Amino acid sequence: xxxxxxxxxxxxxxxxxxxxxxxxxxxxxxxxxxxxxxxxxxxxxxxxxxxxxxxxxxxxxxxxxxxxxxxxxxxxxxxxxxxxxxxxxxxxxxxxxxxxxxxxxxxxxxxxxxxxxxxxxxxxxxxxxxxxxxxxxxxxxxxxxxxxxxxxxxxxxxxxxxxxxxxxxxxxxxxxxxxxxxxxxxxxxxxxxxxxxxxxxxxxxxxxxxxxxxxxxxxxxxxxxxxxxxxxxxxxxxxxxxxxxxxxxxxxxxxxxxxxxxxxxxxxxxxxxxxxxxxxxxxxxxxxxxxxxxxxxxxxxxxxxxxxxxxxxxxxxxxxxxxxxxxxxxxxxxxxxxx
Numbered sequence: 305x306x307x308x309x310x311x312x313x314x315x316x317x318x319x320x321x322x323x324x325x326x327x328x329x330x331x332x333x334x335x336x337x338x339x340x341x342x343x344x345x346x347x348x349x350x351x352x353x354x355x356x357x358x359x360x361x362x363x364x365x366x367x368x369x370x371x372x373x374x375x376x377x378x379x380x381x382x383x384x385x386x387x388x389x390x391x392x393x394x395x396x397x398x399x400x401x402x403x404x405x406x407x408x409x410x411x412x413x414x415x416x417x418x419x420x421x422x423x424x425x426x427x428x429x430x431x432x433x434x435x436x437x438x439x440x441x442x443x444x445x446x447x448x449x450x451x452x453x454x455x456x457x458x459x460x461x462x463x464x465x466x467x468x469x470x471x472x473x474x475x476x477x478x479x480x481x482x483x484x485x486x487x488x489x490x491x492x493x494x495x496x497x498x499x500x501x502x503x504x505x506x507x508x509x510x511x512x513x514x515x516x517x518x519x520x521x522x523x524x525x526x527x528x529x530x531x532x533x534x535x536x537x538x539x540x541x542x543x544x545x546x547x548x549x550x551x552x553x554x555x556x557x558x559x560x561x562x563x564x565x566x567x568x569x570x571x572x573x574x575x576x577x578x579x580x581x582x583x584x585x586x587x588x589x590x591x592x593x594x595x596x597x598x599x600x601x602x603x604x605x606x607x608x609x610x611x612x613x614x615x616x617x618x619x620x621x622x623x624x625x626x627x628x629x630x631x632x633x634x635x636x637x638x639x640x641x642x643x
């Protein structure tokens with residue numbers, strides 16, 4: 305799947321929202337087609353001398369805010385249509401776990417291969433090995449972003465409660481029993497009659513199923529939920545933090561301004577060409593030509609695009625293009641440096 309460096313708001317600096325909507329007709333796939341073409345041109349021109357892939361990655365891995373994800377300080381996310389930097393960690397919600405998804409790995413069969421670092425955007429299968437906080441873990445049960453079931457190694461949040469089948473006995477307060485296909489907890493002893501089943505007694509309360517959309521679970525030993533026919537209560541705060549600008553987030557765009565400007569121009573030209581190849585406006589053509597000239601000049605090091613240069617094994621910028629500058633004749637007597 306193609307990751308976009310640009311977002312729809314980037315186009316609105318050079319075209320109105322109405323005109324953009326007419327170009328795309330609500331089909332976001334056209335943005336991807338146009339941006340892929342623009343990116344190919346940029347990479348072709350700049351990949352030899354510049355760390356263009358790393359600069360593009362800064363924008364490609366800015367994702368929409370997702371309640372499932374825990375964001376550390378310093379990463380960038382798109383929140384309410386704007387790019388923000390996380391200035392205070394944002395916790396995602398944590399679901400109960402009725403299985404053990406990860407175990408600490410102590411084997412020595414890795415050889416020279418280094419395990420990848422754990423990512424919440426990854427997808428993991430049994431026997432996959434990852435490293436998190438310097439500790440190796442082995443996957444026991446498939447999980448990950450694509451499964452819609454993110455399980456961070458060594459991060460829990462819920463404890464499984466002890467349950468029994470209901471019998472006409474005296475129960476301590478907050479006992480959990482199973483009866484008639486549901487789970488119940490004893491909420492009060494006032495008027496309690498152990499011969500009356502939980503369905504007929506007001507002393508018992510039904511335990512609701514876990515709901516990932518609910519964000520108000522209390523940190524209490526009696527905040528019971530049912531998940532996959534098991535009863536749990538929270539051990540830590542299991543709710544997702546609610547991001548607030550100025551508290552958790554600060555507006556900041558880490559993308560290279562030159563790349564954003566020229567890629568938007570190139571993509572808009574490609575987008576216009578997709579719709580009406582024989583009717584591209586003079587403005588789009590001029591912007592396209594200016595951006596291609598900028599790419600050509602940047603590739604020949606005639607200007608500084610504010611992109612880090614690639615370096616060789618001596619940690620100096622790669623400059624193979626200089627051979628053509630200094631070579632004036634193939635006669636070794638006129639070019640002693642060729643001898």
